[in-house]
Amino acid sequence: MADEKRPVIMWFRRDLRLSDNPALSAAAKAGGPLLPLFILDDDAPGRFRLGGASRWWLHGSLRSLDESLEGNLILRRGKTADIFKKLLDETNACALHTAAAYEPYERDLEDDVARLCKDREIDFQRHEGRLLNPPEAVRTNDGDPYQVFTPYWKAAKRKHFRDVLRAPSLKDFAKAGSDDLDDWGLLPTKPDWAGGFRETWTPGEDAAKKALSGFIDDKLLDYEKLRGRLDCEPSSRLSAHLHFGEVSPLQVYRAVRHADEGASGKGAESFLSELGWREFCAQLLFHFPHTATEPLKAPFEDFPWRESESDLTAWQKGETGYPIVDAAMRQLWETGWMPNRARMIVASFLTKHLLIPWQVGADWFWDTLVDADLANNASNWQWVAGSGADAAPYFRIFNPILQSEKFDPDGDYIRRWLPELKALNSKDIHAPWEAPASSLSEASIELGTTYPKPIIEHSKGRQRALDAYGKVQKG
DNA sequence: TGAAATGTTGGGGCG
DNA sequence: ACGCCCCAACATTTC
Numbered sequence: 001m002a003d004e005k006r007p008v009i010m011w012f013r014r015d016l017r018l019s020d021n022p023a024l025s026a027a028a029k030a031g032g033p034l035l036p037l038f039i040l041d042d043d044a045p046g047r048f049r050l051g052g053a054s055r056w057w058l059h060g061s062l063r064s065l066d067e068s069l070e071g072n073l074i075l076r077r078g079k080t081a082d083i084f085k086k087l088l089d090e091t092n093a094c095a096l097h098t099a100a101a102y103e104p105y106e107r108d109l110e111d112d113v114a115r116l117c118k119d120r121e122i123d124f125q126r127h128e129g130r131l132l133n134p135p136e137a138v139r140t141n142d143g144d145p146y147q148v149f150t151p152y153w154k155a156a157k158r159k160h161f162r163d164v165l166r167a168p169s170l171k172d173f174a175k176a177g178s179d180d181l182d183d184w185g186l187l188p189t190k191p192d193w194a195g196g197f198r199e200t201w202t203p204g205e206d207a208a209k210k211a212l213s214g215f216i217d218d219k220l221l222d223y224e225k226l227r228g229r230l231d232c233e234p235s236s237r238l239s240a241h242l243h244f245g246e247v248s249p250l251q252v253y254r255a256v257r258h259a260d261e262g263a264s265g266k267g268a269e270s271f272l273s274e275l276g277w278r279e280f281c282a283q284l285l286f287h288f289p290h291t292a293t294e295p296l297k298a299p300f301e302d303f304p305w306r307e308s309e310s311d312l313t314a315w316q317k318g319e320t321g322y323p324i325v326d327a328a329m330r331q332l333w334e335t336g337w338m339p340n341r342a343r344m345i346v347a348s349f350l351t352k353h354l355l356i357p358w359q360v361g362a363d364w365f366w367d368t369l370v371d372a373d374l375a376n377n378a379s380n381w382q383w384v385a386g387s388g389a390d391a392a393p394y395f396r397i398f399n400p401i402l403q404s405e406k407f408d409p410d411g412d413y414i415r416r417w418l419p420e421l422k423a424l425n426s427k428d429i430h431a432p433w434e435a436p437a438s439s440l441s442e443a444s445i446e447l448g449t450t451y452p453k454p455i456i457e458h459s460k461g462r463q464r465a466l467d468a469y470g471k472v473q474k475g
Numbered sequence: 476t477g478a479a480a481t482g483t484t485g486g487g488g489c490g
Numbered sequence: 491a492c493g494c495c496c497c498a499a500c501a502t503t504t505c
Contacts, residue, residue: 227476228476340476341476344476348477383476392476392477393477393505394505395477395478395504395505396476396477396478396505397477397478397505398477398478399477399478399479402477402478403477459479462478462479462505466505469505470505
């Protein structure tokens with residue numbers, strides 16, 4: 001076995017937790033002093049480089065992980081391969097453990113490191129941990145990857161899942177030079193746009209566990225009934241915790257199943273299917289890596305998208321004149337997050353009413369979401385746009401007014417994020433341009449001044465989208 | 476996890 | 491009592 005004195009590296013990536021971390025448990029058992037490492041590789045091209053909101057979260061998550069490791073987390077910044085060359089020379093490490101990654105760019109980095117280790121006869125081990133099922137594991141009878149969600153999830157749930165792992169006890173740490181986290185500049189300074197983030201979120205493994213148990217105690221039972229509602233808070237809000245691996249999908253799966261014993265099972269099943277979508281998206285990106293930026297369905301390469309800087313800006317700033325869209329976009333800007341239903345509504349509005357490419361919307365989400373995740377982002381945008389797997393048919397166009405009436409019946413969500421409409425009554429708040437003049441003046445609203453008129457009329461936008469779709473069908 | 480257009484049915488008002 | 495029309499309510503088709 002390994003020389004007792006040679007350190008064992010645990011390469012943390014998006015698995016910033018101690019419990020149920022197979023790579024960490026293996027590294028801890030390996031014998032040598034543990035060298036926990038995180039690398040910030042900012043040379044990543046375009047879509048693979050961390051967005052602004054994610055950076056804010058990562059800072060908190062690393063701070064929390066370092067505390068759990070009693071200040072022993074080693075931080076390095078630069079090209080991954082270069083850092084390992086140096087670190088392996090410095091420390092004479094004998095082994096390197098990490099959780100296997102499944103995104104295109106990350107896999108390349110991982111392969112570079114694997115080669116490096118092979119050259120130096122260092123034991124490199126990839127472990128599971130990011131997903132319930134590794135992407136290769138769930139296949140159709142023909143051996144192909146699934147492209148339809150329902151049969152995918154049915155097959156995925158039948159697989160055997162390992163047991164949840166306890167956090168290993170860690171005593172013997174290796175020493176090595178580390179950057180100061182504050183020098184990485186992950187937090188915004190001028191301007192500090194993260195005030196709403198700090199009020200809304202606590203990154204880190206402890207907070208992730210609290211969020212999970214809080215969700216199970218308070219929301220799971222009614223999840224099926226209330227999912228989609230915007231005025232109450234049916235969401236687990238676990239997305240960013242899951243993205244950074246502060247909690248594993250297996251921990252979530254087991255906790256929810258356990259809590260549900262004896263109950264109807266409806267809430268649990270419906271919530272776990274969201275976890276299923278996460279798995280489904282991850283395996284789609286794994287098998288079809290080009291879908292990070294290109295449509296899965298080829299005809300969409302010729303889709304007649306529009307280009308409109310002013311429409312895009314209105315959407316980004318939450319000034320489209322459709323309260324439900326604008327409320328969601330403001331929530332995103334202020335807190336780095338919005339609920340799934342809201343994401344569908346704003347994505348449908350951008351790609352269908354405005355005919356702006358889904359990639360442009362995905363870019364904005366990438367920079368503004370604390371849970372920005374390459375696989376989820378690409379697959380879900382393509383799902384809405386109609387170019388993806390098991391996608392919504394293109395003619396499925398959300399009516400933002402009906403969605404608003406259905407999922408925010410009293411307008412509470414709108415009022416929360418659009419203070420300028422605060423005084424408007426519940427009946428008129430979904431479509432202020434149709435409100436009687438008296439309602440508007442009572443609420444001190446002047447359309448076009450205090451709140452915009454709709455940038456496009458719904459029926460016109462709908463018709464224009466249907467025409468564009470017709471062209472794609474012909475081509 | 477859509478919405479709109481179109482079709483069908485049946486109760487009730489009315490001459 | 492009867493036929494006619496209107497229209498809400500629901501179902502089906504279409505985009």
